Amino acid sequence: MQQANSSVAYILWCLCFFGICGGQRFYTGQVTSGLIYFFTIGFFGIGQLIDLALIPGMVDQRNLYLRGLQGSGTPSVNQSITLNIGDIPQLQQLQGIQPQPLSTGSPMQKLLKAAKEHNGQLSIAQAAMYTELESEHLKELLQEATKIGYAEINNDPNTGAIRYHFDV
Incomplete structure (x- = not known):
């Protein structure tokens, strides 16, 4: 592209x-x-x-x-790593992350609550864990959040990974 x-x-x-x-x-x-x-x-x-x-x-x-x-092309620090759903529990153990699934509310509400719990900053993987959405629907949700001004897209200064910063 x-x-x-x-x-x-x-x-x-x-x-x-x-x-x-x-x-x-x-x-x-x-x-x-x-x-x-x-x-x-x-x-x-x-x-x-x-x-x-x-x-x-x-x-x-x-x-x-x-x-x-x-998502492809010349490898760079900014590229994301593709994970299988089965990898998430192992990553949680490595990072000490214990997500608390949010069972009520719209996907956007789940996303905003998750951002609030993480000091207004979420990775794509964290957003997927909390909203329980498939990747295509998650992309649309994150695009909508940035479009309406709920979030900004930045890169982590240490790893270069994409981070969504929410004003919550």
Whole structure:
């Protein structure tokens, strides 16, 4: 999958001079705000100007998302390890993790409760343990959490593993 490029995003930003605003938002995967920019002429021009400073971060966030979807290619510190469900009890024993399954509530509520128990930070494996969702549904849930502003995606400074930081 091809990575997003800041130069392309800036070129799409320049389309605002021709009355087509929000191209940079569509390019970086922010379809909802892209539509808002398109119909409000770049959020009345103010959003377009602010995006001049935000484009590098939007491109970096999009590339992080695309690398997470790709899951293969050149090995790097940021890649995740694929585990089988049977490996989870052994990992829990190694790390001293004793998850307490949350039996009630929606998957999002389970995710938020788990994040609260872990000081607002969850790995993908922890999110899977607490929500008990299959990987595809878990990806959708985590994408929704980041989309609505519940979480941010970062990398662990020591291991490089993907971490979701929740404001709980």
